[in-house]
Amino acid sequence: MSLKKHILDLRKRREKVQLGGGEKAIEKQMAMGKMTARSRILALLDNESFTEYDLFVEHEARDFGMDKKQLHGDGVIIGTGTIYGAPVCIFAQDFTVAGGSLGLMHARKITKIMDHALKMRVPLIGINDSGGARIQEGVNSLAGYGEIFYRNTIASGVIPQISVILGPCAGGAVYSPALTDFVFVVDQISKMFITGPSVIKTVLGEEISMEELGGARVHAEITGNAHFFAGSEMECFEQIKKLITFIPWNNTQKARAFPPKEPKFKGNIEDIIPADPKQPYDVRDVIKAIVDDSDFFEIQEFFAPNIVIGFGRMNGQTTGFVANQPLVLAGVLDCDSSDKAARFIRYCNAFNIPIITLEDMPGYLPGVDQEHAGVIRHGAKVLYAYSEATVPKITVILRKAYGGGYIAMNSRHLGADFMFAWPMAEIAVMGPEGAANIIFKKEIEEAEDPDAMREEKVQEYIDRFANPYVAAAKGYIDSVIEPSETRHLLLHAIEVSSNKNDQRPYKKHGIPPF
Numbered sequence: 001m002s003l004k005k006h007i008l009d010l011r012k013r014r015e016k017v018q019l020g021g022g023e024k025a026i027e028k029q030m031a032m033g034k035m036t037a038r039s040r041i042l043a044l045l046d047n048e049s050f051t052e053y054d055l056f057v058e059h060e061a062r063d064f065g066m067d068k069k070q071l072h073g074d075g076v077i078i079g080t081g082t083i084y085g086a087p088v089c090i091f092a093q094d095f096t097v098a099g100g101s102l103g104l105m106h107a108r109k110i111t112k113i114m115d116h117a118l119k120m121r122v123p124l125i126g127i128n129d130s131g132g133a134r135i136q137e138g139v140n141s142l143a144g145y146g147e148i149f150y151r152n153t154i155a156s157g158v159i160p161q162i163s164v165i166l167g168p169c170a171g172g173a174v175y176s177p178a179l180t181d182f183v184f185v186v187d188q189i190s191k192m193f194i195t196g197p198s199v200i201k202t203v204l205g206e207e208i209s210m211e212e213l214g215g216a217r218v219h220a221e222i223t224g225n226a227h228f229f230a231g232s233e234m235e236c237f238e239q240i241k242k243l244i245t246f247i248p249w250n251n252t253q254k255a256r257a258f259p260p261k262e263p264k265f266k267g268n269i270e271d272i273i274p275a276d277p278k279q280p281y282d283v284r285d286v287i288k289a290i291v292d293d294s295d296f297f298e299i300q301e302f303f304a305p306n307i308v309i310g311f312g313r314m315n316g317q318t319t320g321f322v323a324n325q326p327l328v329l330a331g332v333l334d335c336d337s338s339d340k341a342a343r344f345i346r347y348c349n350a351f352n353i354p355i356i357t358l359e360d361m362p363g364y365l366p367g368v369d370q371e372h373a374g375v376i377r378h379g380a381k382v383l384y385a386y387s388e389a390t391v392p393k394i395t396v397i398l399r400k401a402y403g404g405g406y407i408a409m410n411s412r413h414l415g416a417d418f419m420f421a422w423p424m425a426e427i428a429v430m431g432p433e434g435a436a437n438i439i440f441k442k443e444i445e446e447a448e449d450p451d452a453m454r455e456e457k458v459q460e461y462i463d464r465f466a467n468p469y470v471a472a473a474k475g476y477i478d479s480v481i482e483p484s485e486t487r488h489l490l491l492h493a494i495e496v497s498s499n500k501n502d503q504r505p506y507k508k509h510g511i512p513p514f
């Protein structure tokens, strides 16, 4: 055969395999409002940057009629490419081929690209659209998932791992994403569950739709499994691209620096917080008044909204923000918000991203529900994560810093490098009313006018403790600052900490309160 014929033959072979499950299956996929695996990769990566590997891999299964089935690419596409010039490794499961189910060769393709990402120290992106372990391949499918979970774990904290859920993902297809750093979901398209509605009906006799069981909103709002929620696949890809600009390629590098920009915020930062300490406000307004270009990229926006986490830039450098949200539950720490904050703090620490903490909260949420849900164990994660983190850690106490909350939200005592407080900050063991009721119980009960006495004692407590100066007098707060000085001082603190070297004793690993 002439070279020309060889080339034509190659092109034909490529075209055939690139059709995945065939035109009918593609039509079905599109009728569900879903893009194909290939078009997803092409939409996400820089133009003409995608290079595919293992296109001609085929399965070797023989049972249950598999010997007669040709599954193009064995239902998954793998390759490398770039996003805004940054290299990434990527795989996308193809639901048009046996429901994107994972058999032995499908798993081998994924583990090959995972190994590549780890060796090359570049981010891994997995687009999941799969019915989970391929039933016909039995234990080989389970083995495949095990090999993926193992690699997810080994790569954790070394390279960024991003999962995109773009279809009904079941079984192993959701456990691998759960082991990765960021999970993206799309409204109406993403579904995540361990066992699907048909299994639930068989085992429990209960009818439930896929959407109710594990739709995108369920995971963005209730379970916290998803970190980003989008209205469409294209919006989701824009979110992923934006995330890539905020994170480094691996744990030995820093995120790319951008030209510094002043915040767009035009108001007066002093006007954001109401004069009445009981009135709420949106802490995201404070963040936007501080970060470059007022560009704050929020993570897990709809889950545990009593704490706000996300990335912004300070002087062009990626910075992680953790902020109590007084708009929701007065910004308390509870089980979910503790999980959310602790995981993000650990992410920032693993990938060399300084952390700014903005504090305004009355403490941990009291109540039987929280106690029984394990607020001790979950709350301890925040203490652990802040104490463990060696990246620059800076706190600004905006208003309330009561009790365990004062300690937990990156206090000096957990290793904060710089502690600032606004002049209206209140730092105490608990709120003035609760404190006065306990320590002046007798005086209040025995007074002729208990209400007047309570008021007097509350004021006495406020005058003595509900300010930042007692903590400043002990050196627990480095500086009481005017709100308008905040950005300038934070930029300075980050600059001063850029060479921070905080050595810890050797250990294999700690035992965090998982």
Ligand code: HXC
Binding pocket: 097, 098, 099, 100, 101, 130, 131, 132, 133, 134, 135, 136, 142, 145, 168, 169, 170, 171, 172, 173, 175, 194, 195, 196, 197, 198, 199
């Ligand atoms: C083999 C599968 C498959 C699977 C789907 N298909 N899941 N083939 N193994 N796990 C095939 C179907 O046979 C069908 O093939 C095609 O994919 C499309 O599936 P449909 O059912 O027609 O699609 P839909 O109605 O959209 O439902 C999708 C689904 C459902 C919700 C994912 O297929 C489903 O419930 N599948 C099983 C999910 C599950 O329980 N997986 C867990 C596996 S255990 P044809 O040829 O008709 O097009 C697991 C272990 C890991 O993953 C453990 C981790 C710790």
